Amino acid sequence: DMDMETDQIYQIDVGNLLAFNPNHRFSSAPSSREELVKECVTEGTKLVQAIADTLFNLPSTETNDGPLVQLPPPTTKLPREKHLPRPKPPTKWEEFALKKGIQKRKKDKIVYDETTDKFKRRHGYDRVNDDNDIPIIEAKASDEPGEDPFAKRLDDKKKRVGKQEKNRLENLKTAAKAGALPSHVQLAVTGLPISGTKTQPKKIGKEALGDVAGLAATSTASGGKFDKKLPGEKPPKKQGKHHKYLPVVPRYGWVDEEKEQTNKVLGKLLSKHSHEILNVGKAINMYNDKKEKKKSGRSDKLKAKKDITKKKPYANKAN
Amino acid sequence: MMEIRTPKTHKAKRVLEKRAPKLVENGKKTLILHGTKTSATLSSVLMELYRLKKGGAIKYSRRNENIRPFESGGETSLEFFSQKTDCSIFAYGSHTKKRPDNLVLGRMYDHHVYDLIEVGIDNFKSLLSFSYDKKIAPHEGSKPFICFTGEGFENVPELKQLKEVLTDLFRGEVVDNLNLTGLDRAYICSAISPTKVFLTHCAIKLKKSGTIVPRIELVEVGPSMDLVIRRNRLPNEGLRKEAMKSSKDKPKKKVKNVDQDDVLGKRGRIFIPEQEVGKTPLPDKSKGVKRERREGKLKKKNKEEGSASKKHKESE
Numbered sequence: 138d139m140d141m142e143t144d145q146i147y148q149i150d151v152g153n154l155l156a157f158n159p160n161h162r163f164s165s166a167p168s169s170r171e172e173l174v175k176e177c178v179t180e181g182t183k184l185v186q187a188i189a190d191t192l193f194n195l196p197s198t199e200t201n202d203g204p205l206v207q208l209p210p211p212t213t214k215l216p217r218e219k220h221l222p223r224p225k226p227p228t229k230w231e232e233f234a235l236k237k238g239i240q241k242r243k244k245d246k247i248v249y250d251e252t253t254d255k256f257k258r259r260h261g262y263d264r265v266n267d268d269n270d271i272p273i274i275e276a277k278a279s280d281e282p283g284e285d286p287f288a289k290r291l292d293d294k295k296k297r298v299g300k301q302e303k304n305r306l307e308n309l310k311t312a313a314k315a316g317a318l319p320s321h322v323q324l325a326v327t328g329l330p331i332s333g334t335k336t337q338p339k340k341i342g343k344e345a346l347g348d349v350a351g352l353a354a355t356s357t358a359s360g361g362k363f364d365k366k367l368p369g370e371k372p373p374k375k376q377g378k379h380h381k382y383l384p385v386v387p388r389y390g391w392v393d394e395e396k397e398q399t400n401k402v403l404g405k406l407l408s409k410h411s412h413e414i415l416n417v418g419k420a421i422n423m424y425n426d427k428k429e430k431k432k433s434g435r436s437d438k439l440k441a442k443k444d445i446t447k448k449k450p451y452a453n454k455a456n
Numbered sequence: 457m458m459e460i461r462t463p464k465t466h467k468a469k470r471v472l473e474k475r476a477p478k479l480v481e482n483g484k485k486t487l488i489l490h491g492t493k494t495s496a497t498l499s500s501v502l503m504e505l506y507r508l509k510k511g512g513a514i515k516y517s518r519r520n521e522n523i524r525p526f527e528s529g530g531e532t533s534l535e536f537f538s539q540k541t542d543c544s545i546f547a548y549g550s551h552t553k554k555r556p557d558n559l560v561l562g563r564m565y566d567h568h569v570y571d572l573i574e575v576g577i578d579n580f581k582s583l584l585s586f587s588y589d590k591k592i593a594p595h596e597g598s599k600p601f602i603c604f605t606g607e608g609f610e611n612v613p614e615l616k617q618l619k620e621v622l623t624d625l626f627r628g629e630v631v632d633n634l635n636l637t638g639l640d641r642a643y644i645c646s647a648i649s650p651t652k653v654f655l656t657h658c659a660i661k662l663k664k665s666g667t668i669v670p671r672i673e674l675v676e677v678g679p680s681m682d683l684v685i686r687r688n689r690l691p692n693e694g695l696r697k698e699a700m701k702s703s704k705d706k707p708k709k710k711v712k713n714v715d716q717d718d719v720l721g722k723r724g725r726i727f728i729p730e731q732e733v734g735k736t737p738l739p740d741k742s743k744g745v746k747r748e749r750r751e752g753k754l755k756k757k758n759k760e761e762g763s764a765s766k767k768h769k770e771s772e
Contacts, residue, residue, distance in 0.1 A: 153627055154639075157604040157619075163648045170579070177605065177654055178674055181644035184603035185660065186672045193636065193669040203637035215624050216691070216699035218484050218544035219477035220566055238737055309460060320476030321469050323461040 147187050152211030154192075156184035223317040228308040268294065347371065475542050479703050483629035484563075487534075487543035489516040491523060491550035497580045498549045498557050504583055504679045505547060508657065511597045512628060514541050523548060525560045526687060531569050539567045545625055555686065561621050565699045571691040573617055575653075575683040583657070583678035592659045592675060594641035599634065601660070602626050606647030614685045615647055622655075642674060648682075656680035734761060 148157040161180055167173040197204040227235070234241075248265045250257045257265045274286040312318050341349075351373040354361025361373055387393040405414050463469040474482065488506050490498070506515040516537070524530025525548060534546060544567075548560040557577040563570045594600075602623055608615045626643050639660060646654045659677045662670040691699070713725040734757050 152630070153623065154599060154601045155603075155623060156601070157609065159607050159610045161605045162607060163646065165649065167648070173648065173654070174656070174676075174680070177644055177646040177648075177656065178658065178676060180605040180646065181603045181642065181656075181658065182672055182674045184605065184644075185601045185642050185674065188601060189639075189672055190669050192634075197636065200635075203635050205633050205635055208632060208634050211630060213623065214700055214702075215620065215627075216563065216565060216570060216696070217702070218481055218564065220698070221701060221703060222477050222479060306458060306460060310458070321463055321472045325459050325461050327457045327459045 147184060149188055149191065150212045151188065151191050151195075152209050153213055154188055155211075155213060156188050158184055223315060225317045225319075226311055226315045228311075229304060483512055483627070484545050484624060485541065485543040486513040486625065487516070487537055487541055487546040488513055489518075489520055489523070489537070489546070489548055491548065492519050492521050493551045494519075494549055495551040495557055497577060498551050498559070500582050501557075501559065501577055501580060501679070501681065502547065502549050507583075509625075509628075514543060525562055525569070525572050526574070526689065534562070535564070535567055535569065538564045545621075547625075558686070559683075561618075561625065563621065563624060565691075565695060570695065570699060571617065571621070571689055573614070573621055573688040574686040575618070576686055578652075578682035578684055580681040581678055586676055586678040588659065588675050588677055592640070592661055593677065594659050595638070597628070598638050598640050599628055599631065600626055601639070601642035602645070603642060604645050604647075608647030608650050608653075609645075612647075612650050613690075614688050615650070615653065617688055617690060618653060618683070618685065619645070644674070651685045653683045653685075654680070655683055734758060 146158065146160055148159065149155070158180065163173075163176070167176075192206065195206040195208075197206045199205075233239075244259060246259055247256045248259050249255075250265045257263060259265060268290060271290075274290075276286070280286070309318065309322060309324060313324055318324065350370070351361070354364055354373055357364060366372070383395040383398060385395055387395075405411065463472060486505075486509050488502050490502060494502075502515065506513050520533060522530065523533050525534065534548070538544065538546065544564040546560075546562050546564070548562070550558050550560075552558065555574075555576065557580075558574060559577055560572055560574045562572040604619055606615075609619045610616065622643070622645055639662075642658050642660055644654075644656050644658060648654050656676055657678060657680065658674040661673040661675060663673055665671040690696075713727075715723055717723055734754065
């Protein structure tokens with residue numbers, strides 16, 4: 138059967154309405170552009186026909202707009218656009234409830250109020266156990282005489298609400314740390330810390346401290362050489378070029394290193410192979426450049442130009 | 457000082473929830489923009505690509521000087537736009553002497569560049585240059601057929617990547633139910649050489665045939681162009697693995713302690729752990745019992761039980 142054969146050769150993904158024919162070979166030297174285009178469209182038609190064959194044979198339901206088919210899930214794997222949703226870490230209360238074995242209980246919207254023998258709603262207008270409705274608060278032995286118990290109740294409530302908000306913020310922070318912040322919540326840093334409050338001092342590394350100490354030491358009169366060092370403090374690193382000066386007067390019985398060093402250099406310069414060591418051309422250029430620079434002088438526009446017409450104040454006296 | 461910010465309107469909340477990472481994702485949106493210079497062909501390519509993907513694409517008309525997708529610092533603007541518009545595919549067009557009619561197709565993962573492929577456009581034919589019967593013109597937003605022909609798509613890695621990117625670009629939303637009368641367009645991509653792909657857009661004509669399956673006829677409606685592969689960047693392996701992860705990847709866990717029997721049907725076995733009545737946390741709501749007292753009580757009980765069981769065992 139021709140249809141069965143082509144299905145086996147083509148790779149069809151019905152879920153994506155995608156078809157791929159890996160076996161067709163296009164000629165490397167097409168006859169003309171139109172011929173090539175025609176060939177592509179013909180091949181394309183075959184592929185679309187192959188998908189349609191599978192598609193129209195799926196079970197369909199009739200609706201007002203036309204036949205509706207249930208597409209199978211796509212088989213080609215394509216990368217996601219966002220990461221998979223991460224599981225939310227349990228909140229402090231959830232951890233506590235898990236430990237204690239506390240189950241969530243569904244609360245009713247309407248509760249029976251004993252004081253008025255009626256059914257009232259739990260939250261909202263005319264609610265059960267409204268804080269504002271209490272007319273009389275009985276004094277206890279522990280109460281102070283000047284304290285207003287109504288104000289105290291309001292204060293306590295404010296504190297409880299504040300604590301809850303703080304806990305909520307902490308829970309959201311842990312969720313944000315785990316990358317599982319709920320989609321509609323954003324944690325924003327509102328402002329810089331208030332001046333005068335203790336900010337965390339920036340932690341400086343060991344090396345940086347050493348460098349700074351070295352810098353400070355150089356500002357002393359003796360360049361930090363005789364400064365008292367703390368136990369464990371390393372001697373300062375020598376800044377600048379490192380010279381090794383050989384002793385001028387050699388030790389008894391030892392070779393005169395300094396003399397040898399200079400003789401070596403002199404020997405190289407005066408030998409018959411000196412042209413190989415000394416690049417005479419470069420040396421001449423360097424000398425000439427230096428001379429020219431000195432001649433031209435510094436083009437300092439800021440430097441006050443000497444007025445040659447002005448005589449020196451004590452010139453006559455010298456004469 | 458941190459502050460919790462939540463949306464004040466329902467509409468804002470719905471938008472945020474739509475953009476949040478989900479198990480089953482929405483269709484990818486395309487961002488179309490161009491660089492400092494564009495040619496006539498390139499600007500019409502971008503315009504027509506936008507028309508083809510109307511409803512799932514956003515086109516920026518200003519030129520962007522600091523976008524260089526293949527350079528390390530030149531992607532920041534793209535990532536910012538991707539974040540703002542919630543687009544995870546982009547088509548960036550530019551025209552330079554070295555790379556004329558250049559189009560960079562790229563994808564994003566978590567609003568960071570995932571992979572890139574750069575193609576040059578040759579032999580572009582605008583959709584206005586095609587003449588056809590207007591009755592068969594495809595409707596906006598209809599789900600297309602996508603066809604690939606040529607061994608190049610399997611053998612050449614750049615063409616393989618291009619195939620994947622084009623599928624992602626043209627696919628649109630993944631749907632469960634499809635209305636068969638609404639199938640009216642097809643994208644035909646043919647690998648005419650190891651570096652060239654011929655892309656064309658056709659309308660579908662359904663002709664009567666003897667069976668339920670109609671006979672398909674394709675009519676070119678445009679645009680059509682040749683895509684010449686220039687540069688590409690594949691995603692690094694770790695990122696690719698993470699992006700390809702799906703929730704259904706985990707193999708089904710073997711259900712333990714359940715066996716099917718022909719006579720008795722489905723049987724399950726339940727194991728009850730040893731109930732240590734003394735250790736179950738009971739809520740003691742009486743005010744006088746504080747934690748130290750509670751713990752002290754428990755300790756006492758355990759001691760008594762221990763000695764009681766010992767006595768019991770000794771007596772046996």
